[in-house]
Amino acid sequence: MENEEMNxxxxxxxxxxxxxxxxxxxxxxxxxxxDIEALVLGALLELTxxxxxxxxxxxxxxxxxxxxxxxxxxQSIESLxxxxxxxxxxxxxxxHISFGEIDDSIEEINLAYINARKIKRIExxxxxxxxxxxxxxxxxxDMIYPIIGKLVAKKIADALRSLVNYIxxxxxxxxxxxxxxxxxxxxRTKVPLGEIILRESLPFYIDxxxxxxxxxxxxxxxxxxxxxxxxxxxxxxxMLAAINDFIKTSFKAEKSSIDEIQFGNSKVMVTEHVYxxxxxxxxxxxxxxxxxxxxxxxxxxxxxxxxxxxxFSGNMEDVAGIEKPLExxxxxTNRVPGTGANGGRSLGKVKWAAALxxxxxxxxxxxxxxxxxxxxxLEKRIADHMERSLPAYSHDLVFNVDGKELAVxxxxxxRETAEALMREVxxxxxIQEVDNRAVVADYRSVRRFRTELEGLAEQMTGLQLALVKxxxxxxxxxxxxxxxxxxxxxxxxxxxxxxxxxxHPRIHIDIIAFNDPAGGVAVNRRLAEGRMAAxxxxxxxxxxxxxxxxxxxxxxxxxxxxPRFTQFRENxxxxxxxxxxx
Amino acid sequence: MSTAAYKFKIVMLGDFAxxxxxxxxxxxxxxxxxxxxTTLGVKVTKKEIHxxxxxxxxxxxxxxxxxGGHGRFSEISMNYLKGAGGAIIVSDLSNADxxxxxxxxxxxxxxxxxxxxxxxxxxxxxLVDAGKSGSDYIKKYLDHPASCPDDVVxxxxxxxxxxxxxxxxxMAVQMMREKQ
Numbered sequence: 001m002e003n004e005e006m007n008x009x010x011x012x013x014x015x016x017x018x019x020x021x022x023x024x025x026x027x028x029x030x031x032x033x034x035d036i037e038a039l040v041l042g043a044l045l046e047l048t049x050x051x052x053x054x055x056x057x058x059x060x061x062x063x064x065x066x067x068x069x070x071x072x073x074x075q076s077i078e079s080l081x082x083x084x085x086x087x088x089x090x091x092x093x094x095x096h097i098s099f100g101e102i103d104d105s106i107e108e109i110n111l112a113y114i115n116a117r118k119i120k121r122i123e124x125x126x127x128x129x130x131x132x133x134x135x136x137x138x139x140x141x142d143m144i145y146p147i148i149g150k151l152v153a154k155k156i157a158d159a160l161r162s163l164v165n166y167i168x169x170x171x172x173x174x175x176x177x178x179x180x181x182x183x184x185x186x187x188r189t190k191v192p193l194g195e196i197i198l199r200e201s202l203p204f205y206i207d208x209x210x211x212x213x214x215x216x217x218x219x220x221x222x223x224x225x226x227x228x229x230x231x232x233x234x235x236x237x238x239m240l241a242a243i244n245d246f247i248k249t250s251f252k253a254e255k256s257s258i259d260e261i262q263f264g265n266s267k268v269m270v271t272e273h274v275y276x277x278x279x280x281x282x283x284x285x286x287x288x289x290x291x292x293x294x295x296x297x298x299x300x301x302x303x304x305x306x307x308x309x310x311x312f313s314g315n316m317e318d319v320a321g322i323e324k325p326l327e328x329x330x331x332x333t334n335r336v337p338g339t340g341a342n343g344g345r346s347l348g349k350v351k352w353a354a355a356l357x358x359x360x361x362x363x364x365x366x367x368x369x370x371x372x373x374x375x376x377x378l379e380k381r382i383a384d385h386m387e388r389s390l391p392a393y394s395h396d397l398v399f400n401v402d403g404k405e406l407a408v409x410x411x412x413x414x415r416e417t418a419e420a421l422m423r424e425v426x427x428x429x430x431i432q433e434v435d436n437r438a439v440v441a442d443y444r445s446v447r448r449f450r451t452e453l454e455g456l457a458e459q460m461t462g463l464q465l466a467l468v469k470x471x472x473x474x475x476x477x478x479x480x481x482x483x484x485x486x487x488x489x490x491x492x493x494x495x496x497x498x499x500x501x502x503x504h505p506r507i508h509i510d511i512i513a514f515n516d517p518a519g520g521v522a523v524n525r526r527l528a529e530g531r532m533a534a535x536x537x538x539x540x541x542x543x544x545x546x547x548x549x550x551x552x553x554x555x556x557x558x559x560x561x562x563p564r565f566t567q568f569r570e571n572x573x574x575x576x577x578x579x580x581x582x
Numbered sequence: 583m584s585t586a587a588y589k590f591k592i593v594m595l596g597d598f599a600x601x602x603x604x605x606x607x608x609x610x611x612x613x614x615x616x617x618x619x620t621t622l623g624v625k626v627t628k629k630e631i632h633x634x635x636x637x638x639x640x641x642x643x644x645x646x647x648x649x650g651g652h653g654r655f656s657e658i659s660m661n662y663l664k665g666a667g668g669a670i671i672v673s674d675l676s677n678a679d680x681x682x683x684x685x686x687x688x689x690x691x692x693x694x695x696x697x698x699x700x701x702x703x704x705x706x707x708x709l710v711d712a713g714k715s716g717s718d719y720i721k722k723y724l725d726h727p728a729s730c731p732d733d734v735v736x737x738x739x740x741x742x743x744x745x746x747x748x749x750x751x752x753m754a755v756q757m758m759r760e761k762q
């Protein structure tokens with residue numbers, strides 16, 4: 001029974017919810033009324049003329065109206081009262097029901113008012129438009145904008161957002177490599193950097209390229225992006241040529257051919273060359289230097305096939321392979337940076353390789369440093385141990401650890417000390433190989449030998465000096481009268497002396513000038529000093545250090561008293577005397 | 583793209599309604615291959631044929647430019663003649679005026695393509711008496727019949743197909759031999 005009642009009731013409820021009653025829907029939603037309560041409320045709204053008029057009725061009457069049990073109606077009314085939707089007062093068999101003031105703001109009703117106002121405005125605008133035969137576009141725009149303006153703005157914003165995301169993705173792939181290229185391009189072409197980036201980032205595809213003989217309009221070569229053509233390309237090429245001729249002739253174009261034909265998102269870009277012209281079918285905006293690229297490809301074709309194309313006979317073997325540069329151009333242009341293209345792929349590989357190499361280097365360096373530290377620690381431990389273990393003042397040793405190998409250099413005072421050294425080394429299990437180069441030497445003997453050796457060295461040096469002196473004194477650099485400059489004759493002597501001196505880098509020389517008395521002391525002094533300076537300069541030019549050459553003062557009295565100059569009294573020149581400075 | 587060894591542009595010349603288009607359609611089985619731009623006044627059709635050349639089978643592509651018009655040549659139409667390897671000048675055997683204009687078409691073609699090969703198709707042969715030969719008609723209607731030797735004149739019928747294949751085939755062979 002209850003179920004039947006329920007089924008009957010819900011049938012009515014469904015009917016009731018289909019009623020266009022926003023108040024009912026509002027209360028049902030707000031108070032989460034069940035179906036029976038909603039049905040009863042809907043019935044009460046009808047009975048009270050949408051809450052305007054209080055009623056006096058019976059539960060039975062309401063129940064009969066909604067085809068529900070009286071008890072269900074009673075319970076529903078109780079519930080509605082508890083939810084403060086209705087006021088009810090039972091009096092005997094009757095019940096007084098009324099609706100109070102509703103404090104709620106019913107959203108649907110508010111929206112309805114708003115829409116009504118809009119509609120009213122639009123209606124008046126439409127009426128106005130109907131009355132006008134012609135509405136100026138500005139006024140029309142003002143009328144329509146409130147309605148569609150927001151929609152258009154939203155669509156544009158969505159499209160721009162997509163574009164920005166697309167560009168960001170493209171830039172992420174190429175930014176690090178190509179940004180500098182774009183900067184250079186912007187500097188060179190004076191085009192704003194942002195525009196260049198945008199143009200380079202926006203998609204641009206070549207769908208097809210036609211190469212047509214200028215004279216006969218025959219298709220010489222063709223390449224396409226995906227190879228799916230529904231119409232024969234020879235015919236298409238012929239028609240392109242016909243269109244080109246038509247435009248040229250009909251409109252007396254100043255240029256010899258059309259540049260571009262736009263259709264939808266695509267365009268046909270026509271480029272004319274000496275014996276042929278190319279027609280590119282492309283989508284999007286070409287990058288900044290695309291014209292140069294095209295020109296380059298056309299030039300290459302011209303160079304390769306100039307002879308054949310000059311008087312093209314129709315023999316296709318003459319132009320075999322002409323489509324290869326076109327295919328390459330399509331492939332290069334249609335490559336999307338960063339998505340499987342060579343640039344992006346190789347950059348990624350480089351990054352990985354660099355990272356791997358860095359890791360390997362880091363590992364090696366770390367390992368190397370670790371080993372070095374370990375070796376140093378072991379060296380220190382060994383040295384400390386030997387200091388403690390070997391007799392004092394019996395050794396002067398250096399330990400070098402390289403992994404498991406120990407090299408020992410230096411001296412030990414006796415064979416026993418050397419044997420003790422080896423025994424102590426074996427106490428270090430880390431050392432598996434020993435290269436013992438320590439020399440057994442008596443320190444006193446060593447000291448004595450060293451002293452004797454030093455003495456011998458001094459004697460040798462003295463002997464060398466004497467020999468060099470003797471040789472140098474044989475070399476006299478003579479000058480003509482009144483001449484200070486070093487000429488070939490003097491230079492020859494300088495070279496002879498230098499050959500001796502460069503064998504003995506420790507030996508210095510005093511250069512002394514001598515003159516004949518003619519001319520007077522002042523003149524002779526000037527000449528002597530000039531000649532000495534010139535000779536010194538010559539030695540320096542040959543590579544001798546200037547610090548090894550000592551110019552002496554010109555003193556004619558000393559010279560005349562010195563027997564070494566006796567034979568040169570009537571001459572002018574320079575003599576050199578070797579010495580070893582202290 | 584076609585794999586033909588040779589490509590030739592052949593223009594169809596002749597007065598209005600002499601059967602140029604009909605001849606092309608008859609010759610070209612695949613009618614979908616033609617593209618017609620009435621505004622531009624030209625219809626381009628393609629046909630690939632095989633011809634024997636010294637025992638070798640050579641593939642030749644013929645691009646047939648059917649230039650429409652109204653009997654007078656415009657500057658646009660004359661542009662379409664440029665670079666043509668050959669021309670087929672069509673006339674209507676049943677229309678004497680079209681026969682008289684053959685000479686004009688020959689002269690125009692040679693003016694734009696000196697040395698170009700031409701053939702004359704005396705079309706609608708099915709409408710006239712079969713007793714006469716092509717040279718008879720040439721001698722009758724042309725002022726300079728010598729400019730139109732016998733070997734370039736064909737009596738054709740686009741309706742019956744008579745001599746149509748032969749005409750185009752012969753033209754292709756002649757053009758190929760000339761280019762070699």
